[in-house]
Structures are given as C-alpha cells and as structure tokens.
Amino acid sequence: MAVGKKDISCPPYVKGREIELEDLKEKKVTYVEDHPDIRYSFTAGQAISKFLKGLKEGKILGVKCNKCGRVMVPPREFCELCFKPINEWVELKDTGVVETFSISYIDPDARPLEEPEIVAVIAIDGASPHMGILHKLGEVDPEKVYIGMRVKAVWKPEEEREGAITDIKYWKPIEG
Amino acid sequence: MMVEKVKGIKYHKKQDVAIVGAGMTIFRRRLNETGKELSYYAVKQALEEAGLDISDIDMVVMGSAPDAFDGVHMKGEYLLDGAGASNKPYVRVFVGGGTGVFAPIAGYWHVASGLADVCLVVCEEKMSSSHPHPQSAFKYIWDPILDRPLKPNLIWIFALEMRRYMHVHNIKHEDIALVSVKNKANALDHPAAQLAAKITVEDVLNSEPMALPVRRLDVSPPSDGAAAIVMVAPHIARQLTDEPVWVTGVGWSLDTTWWTNRDLYFPRYVAEAAKMAYKMAHITDPRKEIDVAEPYDPFDYKELHHMEGLGLAKKGEAPILTREGVTARDGDLPVCPSGGLLGVGNPIAASLGVKVAEIYWQLAYRAGKRQVAKEVTTGVAQAWGDLMQVGTVVVLSNKR
Amino acid sequence: MVFTEKIIDPRELRHVEGKIELYWIYTSGEAGDYFFKKLRDEGKFTAAKCKKCGYIFFPPRIYCEFDFSETEYVEVSGEGCVVAYAVAYYDKNGEKLEKPEIYALIEMDGTNGRIIHLLGEVEPEDVCIGMKVKPVLKPKEEREGKITDILYFKPA
Numbered sequence: 001m002a003v004g005k006k007d008i009s010c011p012p013y014v015k016g017r018e019i020e021l022e023d024l025k026e027k028k029v030t031y032v033e034d035h036p037d038i039r040y041s042f043t044a045g046q047a048i049s050k051f052l053k054g055l056k057e058g059k060i061l062g063v064k065c066n067k068c069g070r071v072m073v074p075p076r077e078f079c080e081l082c083f084k085p086i087n088e089w090v091e092l093k094d095t096g097v098v099e100t101f102s103i104s105y106i107d108p109d110a111r112p113l114e115e116p117e118i119v120a121v122i123a124i125d126g127a128s129p130h131m132g133i134l135h136k137l138g139e140v141d142p143e144k145v146y147i148g149m150r151v152k153a154v155w156k157p158e159e160e161r162e163g164a165i166t167d168i169k170y171w172k173p174i175e176g
Numbered sequence: 177m178m179v180e181k182v183k184g185i186k187y188h189k190k191q192d193v194a195i196v197g198a199g200m201t202i203f204r205r206r207l208n209e210t211g212k213e214l215s216y217y218a219v220k221q222a223l224e225e226a227g228l229d230i231s232d233i234d235m236v237v238m239g240s241a242p243d244a245f246d247g248v249h250m251k252g253e254y255l256l257d258g259a260g261a262s263n264k265p266y267v268r269v270f271v272g273g274g275t276g277v278f279a280p281i282a283g284y285w286h287v288a289s290g291l292a293d294v295c296l297v298v299c300e301e302k303m304s305s306s307h308p309h310p311q312s313a314f315k316y317i318w319d320p321i322l323d324r325p326l327k328p329n330l331i332w333i334f335a336l337e338m339r340r341y342m343h344v345h346n347i348k349h350e351d352i353a354l355v356s357v358k359n360k361a362n363a364l365d366h367p368a369a370q371l372a373a374k375i376t377v378e379d380v381l382n383s384e385p386m387a388l389p390v391r392r393l394d395v396s397p398p399s400d401g402a403a404a405i406v407m408v409a410p411h412i413a414r415q416l417t418d419e420p421v422w423v424t425g426v427g428w429s430l431d432t433t434w435w436t437n438r439d440l441y442f443p444r445y446v447a448e449a450a451k452m453a454y455k456m457a458h459i460t461d462p463r464k465e466i467d468v469a470e471p472y473d474p475f476d477y478k479e480l481h482h483m484e485g486l487g488l489a490k491k492g493e494a495p496i497l498t499r500e501g502v503t504a505r506d507g508d509l510p511v512c513p514s515g516g517l518l519g520v521g522n523p524i525a526a527s528l529g530v531k532v533a534e535i536y537w538q539l540a541y542r543a544g545k546r547q548v549a550k551e552v553t554t555g556v557a558q559a560w561g562d563l564m565q566v567g568t569v570v571v572l573s574n575k576r
Numbered sequence: 577m578v579f580t581e582k583i584i585d586p587r588e589l590r591h592v593e594g595k596i597e598l599y600w601i602y603t604s605g606e607a608g609d610y611f612f613k614k615l616r617d618e619g620k621f622t623a624a625k626c627k628k629c630g631y632i633f634f635p636p637r638i639y640c641e642f643d644f645s646e647t648e649y650v651e652v653s654g655e656g657c658v659v660a661y662a663v664a665y666y667d668k669n670g671e672k673l674e675k676p677e678i679y680a681l682i683e684m685d686g687t688n689g690r691i692i693h694l695l696g697e698v699e700p701e702d703v704c705i706g707m708k709v710k711p712v713l714k715p716k717e718e719r720e721g722k723i724t725d726i727l728y729f730k731p732a
Contacts, residue, residue: 014201052590
C-alpha cells in the first residue's frame with residue numbers, strides 16, 4: 001500500500017509559472033513596485049561607544065571577563081558564556097593574525113567590483129585565541145595572502161577619523 | 177541560586193509523530209504566483225498525498241525567512257490563507273536558513289505534546305521580489321555599526337568559513353567541487369529543479385569568481401518556491417497508511433552571534449543539534465545507523481562541513497567519502513539524492529521540500545528516479561542559518 | 577553595575593545612521609494577473625467562486641481559503657455598498673492633507689468580498705453606511721493593471 005489514500009507514484013508533482021525579469025519590463029504580467037524610505041538610528045551602547053572612541057584615538061580596546069578570563073574584541077557589556085557583567089577594559093595591539101580571508105569580486109548588491117578586495121577575519125594581538133574582527137587587507141598581492149599571516153592596522157590620519165570601524169583603512173602585512 | 181533539577185534536555189512526549197504527506201512547487205529564480213498561491217500549491221499536494229482534507233488539520237506551522245525577501249512585514253500573517261490556516265492555531269517560526277528544517281521541528285512539538293493530532297507545516301519564500309538583488313536583503317543581517325560600514329556581501333562569510341575549513345584539513349577546491357557536480361546531476365531527476373545540469377569539476381573551478389574561494393558554481397541560486405508536509409499522531413497515521421515515516425529525533429542549537437570570535441572550520445552549531453536529535457532517536461553511531469542524508473548545501477563545501485557536524489564523517493573526511501563515491505545516489509551513504517539546494521534551488525525556508533520532504537519520500541520508497549539504491553530505514557535532514565550560527569536536525573525512520 | 581567606568585556624557589554615547597536601500601517588485605500572482613488585466617484592458621471586474629462551497633471571493637483567488645478547493649472566475653459589476661468608512665485629515669507621514677480623504681470598506685455586489693478604496697464626488701458629511709457606490713476608472717490609456725486604475729468609488 002502506498003502512503004496516503006491517493007497514490008502519487010513519483011512525488012512531487014509540481015506547479016508554478018516561471019517568468020523572466022523581461023516579462024515585467026515588457027508588462028507581460030502585472031506588478032507593483034515599491035521603493036520605501038526607511039531610516040534607522042542604531043544606538044551603540046556603552047561598550048561599542050567606547051570602542052569607537054578608542055578607534056578615533058588610534059587604539060583597539062577589548063574587555064576581559066574576570067570569571068572565564070577571556071579577553072574579547074569587539075568589546076561587550078557582558079560575557080555571553082558566563083553571563084556575568086564585565087568591568088575590565090584592556091588595550092589591545094593594532095597588530096594581529098589572518099584567521100581566514102576571501103578575495104571578493106562583488107559588492108553588497110552582488111554587482112561586480114571594479115577592483116577585487118581582500119576581506120579577512122583578523123585575530124587581534126592581546127585578545128584570546130580566535131578573537132577576531134571582520135576587516136580588509138591592503139598593500140598586498142591577493143596571491144600572497146595566507147592564513148597565519150601577521151598584519152598591522154593602517155589608520156586614517158587622525159584628523160579624518162570619526163570613531164568608526166573604517167578609521168582603520170585596512171590591514172597590511174608586517175614586513176619580515 | 178540554583179533550583180533542583182536534572183541537567184540536560186528531557187525527551188518526554190505525549191505521542192509519536194509521523195509524516196504522511198509532502199508537497200512542493202517548482203523552484204525557479206522568478207515565479208509569477210504570489211507567496212500565498214505558492215503555499216496553496218504545496219499544501220494542496222501534501223494533503224492529497226496524505227489523503228486528508230483541510231478540515232482535518234488541527235494546527236498550522238509556517239516557516240519563512242527574512243521579511244525582506246518577499247517585502248511583506250508580518251509575512252507569516254500575510255501567507256496565512258494560502259497556508260490553510262484561517263481560524264486555526266497558527267504560528268510562524270524563523271531561524272534564517274535553518275527554517276526549512278526548524279518548521280518541522282515546531283510541527284513535531286505540536287503533535288508530540290498532544291496539542292494537535294494533525295499539524296500542517298508550510299514553508300514559503302519569494303526571493304525574486306527583493307531588488308536590486310535578493311543578496312541585497314542580506315545587507316541588513318550584519319552588525320550595523322561594526323560590519324556594515326565595510327560594505328559586506330553575505331557570500332563573504334561563506335568564503336571565510338570555506339577557506340578556514342580548507343586550510344585546517346588541507347582540502348583542495350577540486351574535492352569540494354565534486355559536491356556541486358554530484359548534486360546538480362542528481363537534480364536532473366527532480367521535477368522541481370532549477371539548476372539541474374551535467375557539469376565537471378573544471379566547470380566549477382573555471383566559473384566566475386564571486387568571493388574567492390567561492391565561485392559561481394559553488395553556490396546555490398536564489399529561488400521562489402514553497403513546500404509543505406503533514407505531521408500526524410499514530411492513531412491518525414494508522415488510518416491513512418501501513419507505512420508512515422516516523423520522526424524519531426529533533427534537535428537545534430545556536431552558537432554565539434560574535435561569529436568572528438569562533439574558529440569557523442567546524443560547525444559546532446550542527447554538532448550540538450545532531451547530538452540532541454541522535455540522543456532522542458537512540459542513535460550512537462550515525463555513520464553506521466543513518467542510511468541516507470540531506471545536509472544543507474547552499475554551497476558545495478557546506479554539504480561536507482555539515483556531514484562532519486552530523487557525525488556522518490570524521491573531521492576532514494567528508495571530501496574523501498565524496499571522492500570515493502560513498503555519497504553518490506548508489507553509494508553506501510547517499511547524500512543529497514534530491515539534488516539539494518545546489519541543483520534543485522534555494523528558496524530559503526522552502527528547502528523543506530528537498531530536505532525533510534526528500535528524506536520522507538526516500539524512506540517511504542516513493543522517490544521514483546531519485547530513490548537511492550540501498551535499502552533505507554533511517555535518514556537525517558539538516559539545515560543551517562542565521563549568522564553562521566544555527567543547526568537544525570530532524571531524524572526520520574520507517575521503523576517506529 | 578556593568579562597567580565601573582560608565583560613559584555618562586550622552587554626547588559620547590554613539591548613534592550610527594542606517595538606511596534600508598532595498599526596493600521590491602510584487603507580481604500580482606495568478607489570480608491577481610487575471611483580475612488586473614481584465615480591469616486594465618476591458619474595464620471589467622472579476623471575482624472567483626469556490627467550486628465546492630460557492631463562496632465568492634473579491635478580489636479573486638485561485639483557491640478557496642476555507643476548504644482549499646479550486647475556484648472559477650465570475651464577472652461582477654464592480655458596484656457595491658459602503659460597510660464602513662473613515663475620513664483622513666493627515667497623510668501616512670502625519671502631514672496635514674489639503675482636502676480630507678474618505679476611505680471606505682466596500683462590499684462588492686454579487687460577492688462575499690470587500691475591498692478598501694477611496695470615495696469621491698461626495699462630501700464626508702454625505703457618506704453613510706449602506707450607501708451604494710460604483711467605481712470610477714482611469715481612462716483606458718492611463719490604466720496600468722494596478723488597484724489605482726480605479727480612481728475612486730462614487731455614489732451610485
């Protein structure tokens with residue numbers, strides 16, 4: 001006996017009408033288009049506000065949990081593993097190690113970039129192992145990047161910094 | 177202060193849960209139907225296969241990923257009438273890409289708890305509504321202060337995870353590309369497939385670079401589609417069929433949102449979810465006890481990564497099993513016999529149709545040309561999602 | 577107490593601006609496409625009748641949401657009666673409107689369905705529940721296959 005009262009020998013039998021973007025452009029099917037104007041203001045909170053202020057001053061700030069001892073970056077108000085409040089700030093180095101990387105040929109809307117860019121997770125010196133941040137690499141041939149490569153932050157000039165993650169222009173290899 | 181309690185998860189249930197019907201639409205880059213109409217098609221087919229009427233349904237679970245794809249806030253409520261849930265207890269669940277396997281888990285709660293005897297689970301996604309590109313919707317899952325100013329594309333995190341996985345186990349891209357070759361070929365036998373094709377490893381390695389190591393043919397496409405399954409209590413299943421497929425284990429787990437603080441080479445989120453599901457299903461050696469698997473494969477390396485998380489391969493061993501043909505449809509452990517997301521398409525939550533529904537069809541011996549060669553008793557379906565963070569696992573068996 | 581040294585100067589607590597840059601294209605779907613093309617090309621109104629229970633949906637749908645049977649299209653007049661209405665003095669962004677707009681829930685003749693639309697050629701004080709109304713369409717060459725092809729409903 002087949003499953004169910006009705007025998008369907010090879011499911012699924014399927015339905016649906018495929019259309020192309022051109023069908024919309026040529027008005028072969030009816031549609032409505034909507035361009036909303038939605039804006040947000042995200043509050044950074046205690047920890048990230050101070051982190052961003054640190055970036056403006058050319059410093060990378062982390063926090064330390066006094067229960068598990070992890071030194072974390074980006075900083076946070078509480079240790080998510082111990083669920084304890086954090087009250088110790090640690091100034092980290094502006095050097096680190098490439099944990100993993102990618103060479104991106106596309107922008108956020110999947111459109112091709114003029115020049116590919118190198119993105120990486122960089123484990124920051126002075127933080128616990130694998131404590132990384134997302135950022136970009138520069139002054140390096142994409143072919144020459146490798147996991148474990150030591151890198152250093154290249155900062156914007158002080159007067160151009162605005163307290164944002166982009167105050168670091170990119171990370172470049174440490175010579176030698 | 178701690179209360180007195182036994183540590184760990186309880187597995188008490190009121191009644192067993194069976195799947196008795198499934199359905200899905202075609203998966204395509206752009207479909208004319210509204211999300212409601214797609215949901216209707218999938219539900220109608222699932223009900224017909226089960227031999228049930230909409231009036232037999234006690235409760236409905238909807239799974240759908242970010243509202244930003246369809247462009248409708250409160251998408252669950254919007255889809256309600258197409259999901260057959262008018263005037264019924266109804267809930268939408270959502271864990272990003274993991275939703276397609278999480279929705280059946282929620283359906284399981286409904287029936288196992290005894291609250292419902294017949295629960296309909298529907299998943300829908302209409303990604304084509306989102307412009308300039310469905311990927312644009314992913315811009316808004318990143319941290320708005322620390323990540324978004326860097327103008328990230330979602331593919332970055334996959335590329336970063338893939339690179340880390342390849343590095344730790346010294347895996348070559350050629351070995352990963354074999355997954356794409358296998359799944360797209362399997363999809364040739366799937367009537368819903370969007371990207372079924374005979375391709376070669378060279379085609380994958382020479383395809384357009386997106387975010388290296390990820391190339392065009394390493395990736396599943398954005399899709400429109402819907403899928404549905406019917407979950408019932410044992411006394412209902414008995415009336416409908418001699419051969420129901422039982423849900424013997426469910427599990428889910430989320431890792432920390434601070435994804436740059438984790439070593440990405442191993443999916444701990446999947447391993448934790450699998451541990452929970454296997455314990456419930458009394459599975460101690462998944463590699464031996466599981467006959468067929470549908471791990472989540474939005475990218476080719478993800479199938480391998482998830483096989484390792486599911487304990488179907490040792491860490492770093494999944495590419496070897498793939499190369500040796502173990503995961504082929506006629507292999508010892510067929511993986512993604514449906515053609516997966518790489519071949520059939522990836523309408524995020526509606527991947528229910530190629531994950532849990534496919535394992536159901538395989539265990540019911542109803543998969544037609546897609547039926548795996550070996551005898552099957554137990555299968556596992558898994559999905560992954562959120563910010564590299566959720567694992568959702570369902571274990572099915574045709575023996576109770 | 578979280579941090580021992582809290583930021584207390586509110587100017588140091590940061591805000592970051594963000595904007596959603598997506599836009600959406602919604603297809604009308606199978607039933608919607610039939611409905612809007614009839615409206616655009618012929619100026620006609622379509623409802624859908626459930627083949628099982630006979631419930632008549634307006635706007636039309638390909639399925640009956642109550643018993644999940646298929647439906648068939650039936651032509652209707654487009655006329656109806658007001659079952660509820662509201663008079664808006666402000667637009668969606670809270671800006672004062674030059675002239676108040678009347679929105680009505682209209683039960684469509686020959687169907688079980690209702691739609692929301694504008695009323696025109698009538699003053700707010702003259703509207704009443706139960707009032708018979710009929711649609712005023714855009715000229716054919718301006719119609720696009722959208723709900724706004726109906727300019728408004730006016731007293732019948």
